[in-house]
Amino acid sequence: MRSSILLAAAASFAVCFAAPTADSRFELHEKRDGAPHQWSKRSRAHPDEVLPVRIGLVQSNLHKAEEYILDVSDPTSPNFGKHWSAEKVANVFAPAKKTQEGVAEWLEKSGIHGSRHSYSTGRNWIQFNATVAETERLLNTEYHYYEHDISGGYRIACDEYHLPQSVREHVDFAMPTIQLEGMRPIPNLLPKIGAQRTPQYGLTGTENCGNLVTIDCLRALYHFGQGNTSAAGNEMGIGEWADFLYLPDLPLFFKNWTTQPIPADTTPDFISIDGGQTANFTYDNSTGAGVESALDFQTSYSIIYPQKLRLYQVGDGVNIDSVGTFNIFLDALDASYCTYLGGDQPYVDPAYPDPNEGGYTGPLQCGGAPKSNVFSFSYNQIEAALPVSYQTRQCHEWMKLGLQGVSVLFASGDSGVANRYNAGYENSCLTSPDVGPYVDINGTRFSPSFPTNCPWITAVGATTIKGGVNATVSNGEEAVADPDPDDPKNDYYSGGGFSNVFALPSYQSAAVTNYLTKYNPHYPSHIYNNSGNSRAYPDVSAIGLNIPTVYLGTTYGVGGTSASTPIWGSIVTLLNEARIAAGKGPIGFLNPTFYAHPEVFNDITEGSNPGCGQPGFQAQPGWDPVTGMGTPNYPALEKLFVSLP
Ligand SMILES: *[C@@H]1O[C@H](CO)[C@@H](O)[C@H](O)[C@H]1NC(C)=O
Ligand SMILES: *[C@@H]1O[C@H](CO)[C@@H](O)[C@H](O)[C@H]1NC(C)=O
Ligand SMILES: *[C@@H]1O[C@H](CO)[C@@H](O)[C@H](O)[C@H]1NC(C)=O
Ligand SMILES: *[C@@H]1O[C@H](CO)[C@@H](O)[C@H](O)[C@H]1NC(C)=O
Ligand SMILES: *[C@@H]1O[C@H](CO)[C@@H](O)[C@H](O)[C@H]1NC(C)=O
Ligand SMILES: *[C@@H]1O[C@H](CO)[C@@H](O)[C@H](O)[C@H]1NC(C)=O
Ligand SMILES: *[C@@H]1O[C@H](CO)[C@@H](O)[C@H](O)[C@H]1NC(C)=O
Ligand SMILES: *[C@@H]1O[C@H](CO)[C@@H](O)[C@H](O)[C@H]1NC(C)=O
Numbered sequence: 001m002r003s004s005i006l007l008a009a010a011a012s013f014a015v016c017f018a019a020p021t022a023d024s025r026f027e028l029h030e031k032r033d034g035a036p037h038q039w040s041k042r043s044r045a046h047p048d049e050v051l052p053v054r055i056g057l058v059q060s061n062l063h064k065a066e067e068y069i070l071d072v073s074d075p076t077s078p079n080f081g082k083h084w085s086a087e088k089v090a091n092v093f094a095p096a097k098k099t100q101e102g103v104a105e106w107l108e109k110s111g112i113h114g115s116r117h118s119y120s121t122g123r124n125w126i127q128f129n130a131t132v133a134e135t136e137r138l139l140n141t142e143y144h145y146y147e148h149d150i151s152g153g154y155r156i157a158c159d160e161y162h163l164p165q166s167v168r169e170h171v172d173f174a175m176p177t178i179q180l181e182g183m184r185p186i187p188n189l190l191p192k193i194g195a196q197r198t199p200q201y202g203l204t205g206t207e208n209c210g211n212l213v214t215i216d217c218l219r220a221l222y223h224f225g226q227g228n229t230s231a232a233g234n235e236m237g238i239g240e241w242a243d244f245l246y247l248p249d250l251p252l253f254f255k256n257w258t259t260q261p262i263p264a265d266t267t268p269d270f271i272s273i274d275g276g277q278t279a280n281f282t283y284d285n286s287t288g289a290g291v292e293s294a295l296d297f298q299t300s301y302s303i304i305y306p307q308k309l310r311l312y313q314v315g316d317g318v319n320i321d322s323v324g325t326f327n328i329f330l331d332a333l334d335a336s337y338c339t340y341l342g343g344d345q346p347y348v349d350p351a352y353p354d355p356n357e358g359g360y361t362g363p364l365q366c367g368g369a370p371k372s373n374v375f376s377f378s379y380n381q382i383e384a385a386l387p388v389s390y391q392t393r394q395c396h397e398w399m400k401l402g403l404q405g406v407s408v409l410f411a412s413g414d415s416g417v418a419n420r421y422n423a424g425y426e427n428s429c430l431t432s433p434d435v436g437p438y439v440d441i442n443g444t445r446f447s448p449s450f451p452t453n454c455p456w457i458t459a460v461g462a463t464t465i466k467g468g469v470n471a472t473v474s475n476g477e478e479a480v481a482d483p484d485p486d487d488p489k490n491d492y493y494s495g496g497g498f499s500n501v502f503a504l505p506s507y508q509s510a511a512v513t514n515y516l517t518k519y520n521p522h523y524p525s526h527i528y529n530n531s532g533n534s535r536a537y538p539d540v541s542a543i544g545l546n547i548p549t550v551y552l553g554t555t556y557g558v559g560g561t562s563a564s565t566p567i568w569g570s571i572v573t574l575l576n577e578a579r580i581a582a583g584k585g586p587i588g589f590l591n592p593t594f595y596a597h598p599e600v601f602n603d604i605t606e607g608s609n610p611g612c613g614q615p616g617f618q619a620q621p622g623w624d625p626v627t628g629m630g631t632p633n634y635p636a637l638e639k640l641f642v643s644l645p
Pocket of ligand 2: 227228
C-alpha cells in the first residue's frame with residue numbers, strides 16, 4: 001500500500017523534472033571489500049523493516065583543513081595560538097546551500113518527501129525513516145541481516161551502495177549501509193595488570209624505579225616539579241568508556257603513593273555522557289574493568305594536583321551493543337556534529353534512547369559538555385574494521401577541536417604492529433591486501449589503530465627504564481617490551497605504524513622520510529603501507545610499565561600505553577598552566593611544534609614493537625614508529641611553549 005503511493009510519487013516527479021540522463025545514472029559510492037570480521041551474512045532483510053537513514057552531507061572547506069589547523073598550531077605561523085570559536089568552526093565547515101538543496105531535491109525526486117526529512121543541528125546530516133524496500137531503491141542496493149558471531153546481535157547492512165552521479169559530490173556517506181564493526185572502543189591495558197606491589201619498594205625517592213615507577217621516578221626522568229597552580233578552566237579531561245567504569249581507589253592511592261599531600265576527598269568533576277555512571281558494581285570486578293580509570297586518575301592527579309580532573313564517562317555499558325563510541329563523546333562536546341535525534345551512525349554508534357533492557361532512556365547528548373584544554377584517551381579501535389568515510393568524518397572532528405585550542409591525546413595501542421582483537425583482548429593482525437585488509441587473528445599484515453591514525457591527534461607510545469628491576473633512572477629509557485612467554489597473542493609492545501587510510505601530514509613528513517630513508521625496515525607492501533605517503537604514529541612516548549596503581553585496595557605495577565597517555569596529558573596540562581600564568585592561551589594541537597623541536601624530547605633509540613610474526617619496527621635516532629619523537633624533557637618543553645605566542 002505504502003509502496004504504491006511512493007511509486008506514484010516517483011512517477012509524478014519523473015514527469016516534473018525530466019531528469020537528464022547523467023542524473024539517473026547510479027555510480028558506486030561505497031563498497032565493503034569482503035566478508036567482515038565477526039559478522040555472518042544471513043537472509044535478505046524484510047522489505048518492510050524500517051531503517052533510520054542518515055545522509056552525511058559534504059562539509060565546506062574541509063580541503064583546507066591542514067592549512068587552517070597549521071595556521072593556529074605551527075610554531076612559525078604568525079597566528080599560532082589564535083584559536084577559533086565554536087561558532088566560527090560551525091560556520092566555516094557548514095555544508096554549502098547547494099549541497100543541502102541538491103540532496104533534498106534528490107530525496108524528493110526519489111519519493112522521500114520533504115516533510116519526512118530533518119536536519120542535524122549543524123545541518124550536516126539529513127535524516128529520515130524509510131523501509132528497506134525504499135532504501136534499496138534509493139541507494140540501488142540490497143540489504144541483508146548480519147549476525148554478530150559473539151553477541152548474537154544482528155544488524156541490517158549492505159555490501160555496497162550507489163548514488164546518482166550528480167548527488168555523489170554532496171554526500172560523504174549514507175547509513176546504515178556497509179558499516180558493521182568497531183562498535184566498541186577497546187581500552188589498551190586490560191590484561192596488563194602486573195604483580196602485586198607493596199610500598200616499601202620506594203614510594204619516595206628514586207631507589208627502585210626499575211621495579212615501580214613512582215611519581216618521584218617520573219619527576220627524576222622528565223625533570224618536572226610539583227604542580228603549583230590550578231588555573232580556572234584548565235581542568236584536564238579523561239574519557240572512560242562504559243563498561244570500563246570509574247573505580248579509582250583514590251584515597252588509598254593518595255595516602256600511599258603521592259609525595260605531595262592530596263586530600264582524601266579529592267575527586268574529579270563527573271560528566272556523564274549518554275548514561276555514563278560513576279560506578280556500577282553489578283560488573284564483575286575480576287575482569288579488571290576498573291583498572292583503566294584507576295590508572296588514569298591516580299597517575300594524572302599525582303602530576304597535575306592542585307589542578308583538577310574531569311571524568312567524561314561515556315555510554316551506559318549495559319550491553320556490548322550500546323557502549324558509547326568516540327562519536328558519542330564528540331556529540332556531547334559539539335552540537336554541530338550531533339545528529340538531531342541521536343545515533344550518528346546506527347549500526348556503528350549506539351541508538352539513543354537505548355533499546356536494550358536497562359539501557360539509557362534519555363536522548364543523545366548534543367553539545368553542552370565542557371571542552372577541556374587537554375583530553376587523554378586510553379582507548380582505540382581497529383582501522384581496518386571501520387569504513388574509511390566514518391574515520392575521515394570523525395578525524396575532521398578531532399581537527400576542529402584542535403582549531404579551538406584543545407589537545408587530544410590517544411594511546412597508540414599495546415600490541416606493537418598488531419592490534420587488539422575485539423572479544424578476547426588478544427592480538428590480531430590483518431589479511432593480505434589482495435583479500436582485503438580484514439581483521440584476522442592469524443593474519444600477517446600489520447594492523448594500525450583508529451583514531452591514532454588520524455593526523456590531527458597526538459598518539460602516545462610506551463617506554464620503560466632500561467636494565468630491569470635493579471635499574472635506576474640514569475640508565476635512560478627504551479621502547480617497552482613485555483612479552484608473554486606463554487602466548488605471543490598477549491605480548492605487550494608499543495603500538496605504532498603507518499595508516500592505510502590517512503595521508504602523511506606535512507608536519508611529520510621530514511621526520512618520517514628520514515626514518516624510512518635511513519632505517520628502512522624493508523617489509524613489502526603486503527606487510528605494511530610502505531608507500532612513505534601515509535600518516536605514521538606514535539608522535540611521542542612516555543613510561544608505560546610498572547606504574548603503581550591501587551585497584552580494589554591492592555597496589556599493582558600496571559603497564560600500557562594507557563599509562564603513557566595520561567602522563568603526557570598531565571604534562572601538557574602543566575605546560576598550559578605555565579602558559580596561562582604567562583598570560584597566554586592553551587597550546588591546542590601539539591604535533592607541529594613537537595616535530596619542529598626534537599630538542600624538547602629524550603630521543604629513544606632502542607627497542608622495537610614486534611607483532612604479526614614479524615620483528616616490527618626498530619626505535620632509531622630521531623622519530624620512529626615505536627616511540628615517536630621521544631619522551632618529555634619538561635624544562636625544555638616549558639621554555640619552548642612559554643616562548644611561543
Ligand atoms: C523514526 O522512527 C522512530 C520510531 O518511530 C522515531 O522515534 C523517530 O523520530 C523517527 N525519525 C525520523 C527522522 O523521522
Ligand atoms: C611551578 O612554578 C614555576 C614558576 O615559579 C614554573 O617555572 C615551574 O615549572 C612550575 N611547575 C612545575 C610543574 O614545576
Ligand atoms: C548498574 O547498571 C544496572 C543495569 O543498567 C542498573 O540497573 C543499576 O542501577 C546500576 N547500578 C548503579 C550503582 O549505578
Ligand atoms: C567490586 O569492588 C567494589 C569496591 O571494592 C565493591 O564495593 C563491590 O562490592 C565489588 N563488586 C563485586 C561484584 O564484587
Ligand atoms: C588460527 O590458527 C590456529 C592454529 O593454526 C587455528 O587453530 C585457528 O582456528 C585459527 N583461527 C582463525 C580465526 O582462523
Ligand atoms: C637485583 O638485585 C638483587 C640484590 O642485589 C639481586 O639479588 C638480583 O639478582 C638483581 N636482579 C637482577 C635482574 O639483576
Ligand atoms: C597507503 O597510504 C596511502 C596514503 O594514505 C594510501 O593512498 C594508500 O591507499 C595506502 N595503501 C594501502 C595498500 O592501503
Ligand atoms: C599502603 O601502605 C601501607 C603501609 O605501608 C601498607 O600496609 C598497605 O598495603 C599499602 N596499601 C596499598 C594499597 O598500597
